[in-house]
Amino acid sequence: MEVRRMQAGDIALLLGERVTTAVAVTTGVRITPAEALVRPSTRPGADYQCNLAMSLAKPLGRPPREVAAAIVAALDADDLVETAEVAGPGFVNFVLRSDWLAARVAAMTGDERLGVAATAAPRRFALDYSSPNVAKEMHVGHLRSSIIGDTLLRLLRFAGHEVVPHNHLGDWGTPFGMLIEHLVDEGWTNGHSARGAEHSIGDLNAFYQQARKKFDADPAFADRSRLRVVALQGGDEPTLALWRQLVAESTRHFQQVYALLGVSLTPEDTYGESFYNPYLAATIDELEQRGSTETSDGAVCVFPPGFTNRDGDRLPLILRKRDGGYGYHVTDLATVRYWTGERGMTDLLYVVGTPQAQHFQMVFGASRAAGYLDEDHTTVHIGFGTILGEDGRTIRTREGGSVKLVDLLTEAVQHAAKVVADRSELDSATQAEIARAVGIGAVKYADLSGNREKDYVFTWDRMLATDGNTSVYLQYANARIHSILRKAGQAADAGGGAPIVLDHPAERALALRLAQFPAAIEAAVEGYAPHKLCQYLFETASAFTGFYENCPILATSTTEPVRRSRLVLARLCSQVLTRGLDLLGIEAPERM
RNA sequence: GCGCUCAUAGCUCAACGGAUAGAGCACUUGACUACGGAUCAAGAGGUUGCAGGUUCGAAUCCUGCUGAGCGCACCA
Numbered sequence: 280m281e282v283r284r285m286q287a288g289d290i291a292l293l294l295g296e297r298v299t300t301a302v303a304v305t306t307g308v309r310i311t312p313a314e315a316l317v318r319p320s321t322r323p324g325a326d327y328q329c330n331l332a333m334s335l336a337k338p339l340g341r342p343p344r345e346v347a348a349a350i351v352a353a354l355d356a357d358d359l360v361e362t363a364e365v366a367g368p369g370f371v372n373f374v375l376r377s378d379w380l381a382a383r384v385a386a387m388t389g390d391e392r393l394g395v396a397a398t399a400a401p402r403r404f405a406l407d408y409s410s411p412n413v414a415k416e417m418h419v420g421h422l423r424s425s426i427i428g429d430t431l432l433r434l435l436r437f438a439g440h441e442v443v444p445h446n447h448l449g450d451w452g453t454p455f456g457m458l459i460e461h462l463v464d465e466g467w468t469n470g471h472s473a474r475g476a477e478h479s480i481g482d483l484n485a486f487y488q489q490a491r492k493k494f495d496a497d498p499a500f501a502d503r504s505r506l507r508v509v510a511l512q513g514g515d516e517p518t519l520a521l522w523r524q525l526v527a528e529s530t531r532h533f534q535q536v537y538a539l540l541g542v543s544l545t546p547e548d549t550y551g552e553s554f555y556n557p558y559l560a561a562t563i564d565e566l567e568q569r570g571s572t573e574t575s576d577g578a579v580c581v582f583p584p585g586f587t588n589r590d591g592d593r594l595p596l597i598l599r600k601r602d603g604g605y606g607y608h609v610t611d612l613a614t615v616r617y618w619t620g621e622r623g624m625t626d627l628l629y630v631v632g633t634p635q636a637q638h639f640q641m642v643f644g645a646s647r648a649a650g651y652l653d654e655d656h657t658t659v660h661i662g663f664g665t666i667l668g669e670d671g672r673t674i675r676t677r678e679g680g681s682v683k684l685v686d687l688l689t690e691a692v693q694h695a696a697k698v699v700a701d702r703s704e705l706d707s708a709t710q711a712e713i714a715r716a717v718g719i720g721a722v723k724y725a726d727l728s729g730n731r732e733k734d735y736v737f738t739w740d741r742m743l744a745t746d747g748n749t750s751v752y753l754q755y756a757n758a759r760i761h762s763i764l765r766k767a768g769q770a771a772d773a774g775g776g777a778p779i780v781l782d783h784p785a786e787r788a789l790a791l792r793l794a795q796f797p798a799a800i801e802a803a804v805e806g807y808a809p810h811k812l813c814q815y816l817f818e819t820a821s822a823f824t825g826f827y828e829n830c831p832i833l834a835t836s837t838t839e840p841v842r843r844s845r846l847v848l849a850r851l852c853s854q855v856l857t858r859g860l861d862l863l864g865i866e867a868p869e870r871m
Numbered sequence: 872g873c874g875c876u877c878a879u880a881g882c883u884c885a886a887c888g889g890a891u892a893g894a895g896c897a898c899u900u901g902a903c904u905a906c907g908g909a910u911c912a913a914g915a916g917g918u919u920g921c922a923g924g925u926u927c928g929a930a931u932c933c934u935g936c937u938g939a940g941c942g943c944a945c946c947a
Contacts, residue, residue, distance in 0.1 A: 367890050588943050600945040607947045747895040833906040
């Protein structure tokens with residue numbers, strides 16, 4: 280079951296419908312508008328192109344150019360197409376009518392959704408992202424999941440779907456035995472250490488390493504830690520109280536990062552590993568009753584079909600370990616069971632790094648076999664590449680640790696503040712606000728503008744860049760538009776319902792881009808691909824600067840009707856940029 | 872060993888099986904009394920890792936090879 284395409288907003292599909300009809304009339308072949316292979320054209324002098332005739336030539340036994348000519352001859356599209364011409368081996372190039380394009384753009388100006396239709400087939404998405412670990416600081420590795428997830432949340436909701444975000448906190452399992460034992464050794468009770476010092480997450484980060492070190496060096500401590508895990512999983516109240524301290528401390532830290540990042544996750548969205556603990560026994564019982572479990576080396580496992588290890592043996596998901604504790608796999612199965620069963624979600628999305636690809640395939644396979652998923656459910660592992668250091672290996676600081684997310688974000692804002700201070704004449708409080716919007720935006724855009732599945736090399740230059748294809752370029756274009764609108768004053772308002780004329784090529788090029796906004800949203804949603812929206816926004820901002828250079832608005836030489844028309848275009852462009860940036864979780868200041 | 876992913880300009884990245892593979896950075900050269908120069912225009916830069924195959928058409932699909940990364944039972 281795929282997300283249904285939103286036809287209403289996509290010009291290519293509109294043309295596709297006309298081609299579909301023409302093809303049926305002239306050849307009798309029945310296709311869907313999407314199969315008409317109409318695409319935006321990159322060739323000068325063509326807005327869209329149809330690639331259908333070449334593929335139809337063979338089955339029809341006619342030369343491709345002849346098929347193309349027949350399509351053109353039968354085409355009924357004079358209302359929106361200026362010219363439709365056969366070109367090359369059998370392409371059909373379309374030039375849209377400028378008055379049609381103007382009307383199309385004019386319709387967007389009165390529309391809150393800027394021409395984007397809400398989906399006709401809304402789905403219920405459970406969206407898993409961010410997923411930091413309790414008692415550890417967030418590092419750059421959490422950046423991608425957090426902001427890709429946040430963007431998908433915004434995009435899917437804008438497209439008209441129901442989305443429930445959930446933060447799968449690493450808050451349970453073996454490490455907590457040693458952490459809690461170490462807490463006890465340090466004399467912690469009821470949130471205070473014996474020394475009375477305030478504990479912060481920074482302390483806890485070091486705290487984790489101390490615990491780890493002790494665990495590795497001291498067998499007695501390791502034994503106590505293992506017993507503590509059993510106590511935790513068994514619901515021992517004093518143990519739980521200590522555990523809650525760790526979670527509370529960490530949650531406070533996560534919320535600080537989310538606030539800085541503009542990620543909307545709240546503690547209410549937390550569905551950590553511990554949340555599924557009460558469901559684990561029932562999950563295993565169900566699977567055992569179905570007869571889908573096996574005992575292997577003393578561990579209770581399921582073996583999803585099609586996965587083998589180095590010796591050709593089947594790969595298990597371990598539900599219950601030999602020592603009686605739960606394996607983490609059962610939590611993943613219980614998660615699927617919960618969101619499809621108890622919450623009635625139709626689509627489960629997991630924004631987790633690509634190294635986990637096989638793990639998720641196994642979990643999905645087992646979940647399907649267990650009946651937690653039926654034909655209408657989809658499960659998608661939205662993988663993303665690893666952030667690498669400049670040496671091409673997993674990123675590390677000089678000390679060998681990972682780069683803290685707060686450090687990255689703070690650095691980005693400070694860097695932006697310097698740039699803003701050099702250029703802006705605004706007061707310092709406003710400048711600080713803008714520096715935040717610019718700095719955080721730059722980090723997010725750098726991460727979102729590439730194909731998410733590829734690894735990428737982290738460089739400060741890349742994260743802090745403020746020229747070229749960056750969020751700053753988009754923000755700057757938008758700020759310029761606002762500047763014009765401010766200067767135009769009353770005239771800008773009066774331009775609201777003014778007719779749009781597209782005489783200058785730069786006006787027309789901008790209008791065409793603006794009209795493609797719905798298609799860009801659709802492409803980003805369909806592929807869970809924020810970079811497609813980034814690409815579109817950059818092209819739109821480029822079209823605007825071309826327009827800006829060539830089409831003066833406020834100059835005295837510009838006639839009143841033209842000025843009004845250009846004001847409408849400029850304002851709509853600002854709305855598109857602002858909305859697009861918002862969907863990426865990036866602010867669009869009116870001044871910078 | 873098995874499996875998965877990736878390889879595109881000097882660098883960072885696009886390209887939905889379609890025409891002459893596009894941007895940005897860096898580099899070179901320019902921009903009229905500037906609606907904001909965080910800008911714009913132009914130039915140069917490519918045998919899409921290699922070799923076959925499928926197709927009217929391949930960076931894209933298939934096979935093999937080379938190189939890199941990742942995953943493969945009680946840690947999450």
